[in-house]
Amino acid sequence: MRLKRNRIEIITQSPFLSSFFTIFAPIMQLEIINESEVTILKETIRNAENIIIVGHKSPDGDALGACLAWAEYLRRQGKSPRIVVPDAFPDFLRWLPGIEQVMRYDKHTDEVKALCLHADLIFCLDFNETNRLEELQEPIDIAPAKRVMIDHHLNPSIAGILSVSHPEASSTCELVFRIICQLSGFEQIDQKIAAPIYCGMMTDTGGFTYNSTRPEIYTIIGMLLTTGIDKDKIYRNVYNNYSQWAIRLRGYLMSECLKVYDELHAAYFTVSRRDMKKFHFVRGDLEGLVNEPLRIKGQKLSVSLREDDRHDDLVLVSLRSVDDFPCNEMAAEFFNGGGHLNASGGKLHCSLDEAERVMQRALLKYADLLKT
Numbered sequence: 001m002r003l004k005r006n007r008i009e010i011i012t013q014s015p016f017l018s019s020f021f022t023i024f025a026p027i028m029q030l031e032i033i034n035e036s037e038v039t040i041l042k043e044t045i046r047n048a049e050n051i052i053i054v055g056h057k058s059p060d061g062d063a064l065g066a067c068l069a070w071a072e073y074l075r076r077q078g079k080s081p082r083i084v085v086p087d088a089f090p091d092f093l094r095w096l097p098g099i100e101q102v103m104r105y106d107k108h109t110d111e112v113k114a115l116c117l118h119a120d121l122i123f124c125l126d127f128n129e130t131n132r133l134e135e136l137q138e139p140i141d142i143a144p145a146k147r148v149m150i151d152h153h154l155n156p157s158i159a160g161i162l163s164v165s166h167p168e169a170s171s172t173c174e175l176v177f178r179i180i181c182q183l184s185g186f187e188q189i190d191q192k193i194a195a196p197i198y199c200g201m202m203t204d205t206g207g208f209t210y211n212s213t214r215p216e217i218y219t220i221i222g223m224l225l226t227t228g229i230d231k232d233k234i235y236r237n238v239y240n241n242y243s244q245w246a247i248r249l250r251g252y253l254m255s256e257c258l259k260v261y262d263e264l265h266a267a268y269f270t271v272s273r274r275d276m277k278k279f280h281f282v283r284g285d286l287e288g289l290v291n292e293p294l295r296i297k298g299q300k301l302s303v304s305l306r307e308d309d310r311h312d313d314l315v316l317v318s319l320r321s322v323d324d325f326p327c328n329e330m331a332a333e334f335f336n337g338g339g340h341l342n343a344s345g346g347k348l349h350c351s352l353d354e355a356e357r358v359m360q361r362a363l364l365k366y367a368d369l370l371k372t
Helices: 016-027 034-048 061-076 107-116 130-142 172-183 191-203 217-226 231-239 245-255 272-276 287-296 327-334 350-365 367-371
Strands: 052-053 083-087 102-106 121-125 146-151 164-166 258-261 266-271 301-307 315-322 342-348
Touching: 034 146, 034 164, 052 061, 052 130, 061 083, 061 102, 061 121, 061 172, 061 191, 083 107, 107 130, 107 287, 121 130, 130 301, 146 172, 172 191, 172 217, 191 217, 191 231, 231 272, 245 258, 245 266, 245 272, 245 287, 258 301, 266 287, 266 350, 287 301, 287 315, 315 327, 315 350, 327 342, 327 350, 350 367
Parallel strands: 052 083, 052 121, 083 102, 121 146, 146 164, 266 301
Antiparallel strands: 258 266, 301 315, 315 342
């Protein structure tokens, strides 16, 4: 992978820079797909006429960022991809370039079904099995198109002509960046591609506070910055973009609903529909709040139990941990979910009270590991 000289002036006479590029050249050239897969991907894109890019239900920064960046890259190849997601995304992501092109299945059901039936290529981004699409699952499952999956979650089950699965990656956006570079597309990366990629990498690592220790992540960030994106503004757009009601809700939950188990180095909090109604909740108001209890000294695990604001007897679960505590195993065993070692999710079809009882059983089961 070569950097454009008119974007990064490499002063080869500098001993420091010479050493830097000697050390990091292997990282910058690390491949995530082999030459045969590169050829398959290039030919598949070249021959496709009707392309759909799909993100998972309740799309987050990584899902939207990956979809938007990949769509923009495909447009540079002369294609006209359509981006489809099952439902709403947070308001704080509405600044992303190209966001107006994202089509929601719950708002345009018939149109999306027609797109699926006529598609000849579907890219599945940031999900490893189609049940993560929920209502959109059936139209995607029965679509006759070829499929390419790009994802960083464990145990993928989507069959297709190509599966780019790297659970060790920080985000799907990281994978999209690497693939574009392997397709010789680095020179085509401008702010319209770089901003969504950076946003996805940032949000899926909690502002680079977990799942982000590999040095190549920061090499990629440096390369993205050569496009002129303002990473500080991206941070503000995402994390400093709440209404006063959102701030009041977050404060209330930490003050009145947080349960801390000092001996277990764990905490959880509940969010009821009544709480959300009282504080005029909108999608995204609680983004990242599950990380807040981890600021308590010695904490290893934090869990959020939130009633779904649209369906009765459905509780959405978010888990975060530090060090080697496997919240993905807890999510799979108790909350019908999964994810990464330090960031996972799940759901329970029950009342909020019952969800708390499940939470307490989970803490009891993992007590020895939490106490260690």
